[in-house]
Amino acid sequence: MAQVSRFQARSLIVTGAAQGIGKQVALEAAAEGARLTLVDRAPLVQDVAAEINREYGQGQAQAFEADLETWSGNEETMARAYRSFGAIDALITNVGGAIWMKPFEQFGEKEIIAEINRSLYPTLWGCRAVLPYMYEQNRGAIVNVSSIATRGVNRMPYSAAKGAVNALTASLAFEIGSRNIRVNAVAPGGTTAPPRKVPRNAEKQTAEDKAWMQQVVDQTISSSPMGRYGLLKEMSAAILFLASDAASYITGTVLPVGGGDQG
Numbered sequence: 001m002a003q004v005s006r007f008q009a010r011s012l013i014v015t016g017a018a019q020g021i022g023k024q025v026a027l028e029a030a031a032e033g034a035r036l037t038l039v040d041r042a043p044l045v046q047d048v049a050a051e052i053n054r055e056y057g058q059g060q061a062q063a064f065e066a067d068l069e070t071w072s073g074n075e076e077t078m079a080r081a082y083r084s085f086g087a088i089d090a091l092i093t094n095v096g097g098a099i100w101m102k103p104f105e106q107f108g109e110k111e112i113i114a115e116i117n118r119s120l121y122p123t124l125w126g127c128r129a130v131l132p133y134m135y136e137q138n139r140g141a142i143v144n145v146s147s148i149a150t151r152g153v154n155r156m157p158y159s160a161a162k163g164a165v166n167a168l169t170a171s172l173a174f175e176i177g178s179r180n181i182r183v184n185a186v187a188p189g190g191t192t193a194p195p196r197k198v199p200r201n202a203e204k205q206t207a208e209d210k211a212w213m214q215q216v217v218d219q220t221i222s223s224s225p226m227g228r229y230g231l232l233k234e235m236s237a238a239i240l241f242l243a244s245d246a247a248s249y250i251t252g253t254v255l256p257v258g259g260g261d262q263g
Contacts, residue, residue, distance in 0.1 A: 006244040008033035011085035013077060015068055015126060016094035018044040020193050021145065024232040025092055025239050026052065026061070032240075036061040037081035039068065040095075044197055068095045068122035074129040088133045090141040090243040095122035096165075098149070098158040099200045102212045107157060115157035118200075120164050127172055127183070134181045143242045144169050144185040148256050148263035153219045154212050162187070166254045173252030182251040184242040189258025190220035190229040226259030 007029050014029070016022040018040035026038055030052040038045050038061055049063035062084055066073035081088050096119035100111055107115075123144050134140030146169070147162040149155050166185060173183035205213075221227055238257045241247055256262050 005033040010089040011087045012090045013037045018042040022094040024236040038063040074125040093123040093126040094145045098155045101154045104156040112157045119161035140181045142183045146185040146187040148258040185254045187256045188235045192229045223261045224259035
């Protein structure tokens with residue numbers, strides 16, 4: 001039996017698409033016929049689009065570099081996607097990630113601001129910037145990538161940012177549900193992925209930094225009844241489900257994908 005292509009001729013935006021979960025989502029959506037706008041501030045995002053276009057045909061994916069911590073970066077993202085494909089059927093906001101992992105009292109003012117800027121504003125701005133297009137279409141799906149680390153050690157500012165992502169997901173879904181636009185979030189747990197080509201934190205790691213990171217790893221595994229990290233494809237499966245018509249009566253939901261850890 002042939003696989004059903006859930007995204008045939010659908011226009012999807014995937015942010016943070018250069019590596020990790022975002023790249024996995026992009027590759028799987030492309031295999032199901034999606035027309036993709038891939039955005040990241042790392043030039044590596046161009047390689048992901050090129051891979052998709054080699055495999056599935058030129059023009060299926062476009063990529064550009066933008067700072068999605070800014071309103072202007074998000075505004076341009078939506079405009080480009082709409083100009084290229086005439087619609088925005090789904091937005092997957094995937095930019096984020098803890099920059100530092102250490103006890104809260106070790107964070108300085110600038111570090112806390114940087115964490116919030118990285119893991120809240122790309123989602124907040126993205127949701128706001130896409131609304132005029134989805135209102136005009138009278139349809140759309142938004143899937144925000146949150147985290148089960150809303151309850152976790154050594155990532156307090158990041159946890160606070162992801163808690164805000166959960167709140168905006170629930171509130172926006174409640175506000176616009178009658179307009180045929182769904183808003184959900186997926187909260188990944190620890191995820192096994194290739195080493196990042198562009199690290200979130202390029203600072204030299206001290207022995208103390210490594211010990212704090214190990215505490216995060218240990219807590220992530222111990223908090224999961226399944227006792228392991230998840231796979232990239234396990235995260236993308238949940239994200240693409242919520243972006244698809246199969247989830248047509250689901251909105252305002254935060255779906256934990258953490259091996260039983262509810263966050």
